[in-house]
Amino acid sequence: MNNNQDHFARHGGVHFSNxxxxxxxxxxxxxxxxxxxxxxxxxxxxxxxxxxxTIHNDHVFTDGEGKLGGSEEC
Structure with a gap:
C-alpha cells in the first residue's frame, strides 16, 4: 500500500510522507x-x-499544535 499523504511530526514539525x-x-x-x-x-x-x-527537506515545518510555519509562541 502506498499512502502518500503529507504528515508533520508533532514535535519538531518535520514534513514527511508515508x-x-x-x-x-x-x-x-x-x-x-x-x-x-x-x-x-x-x-x-x-x-x-x-x-x-520519506522525509521532505522542503523547509516546511509546523509548530507543536500543527500550525504550518509556526506561531508567535514558537
Missing amino acids: NVSHEQINEFVRQLPAGRRESLFEVLQELQSNGLI
Whole structure:
C-alpha cells in the first residue's frame, strides 16, 4: 500500500510522507529496541532508512499544535 499523504511530526514539525500503511509503521516501531524509540528524530531516521517514510527537506515545518510555519509562541 502506498499512502502518500503529507504528515508533520508533532514535535519538531518535520514534513514527511508515508510509503506504507500506518499499521506497518507502528509494527516496525514496536519492534525497535527500547533505546532506539526514545528519540523521535532517531525513529524518523530509522523509518526513512528502511523506506517506510520519506522525509521532505522542503523547509516546511509546523509548530507543536500543527500550525504550518509556526506561531508567535514558537
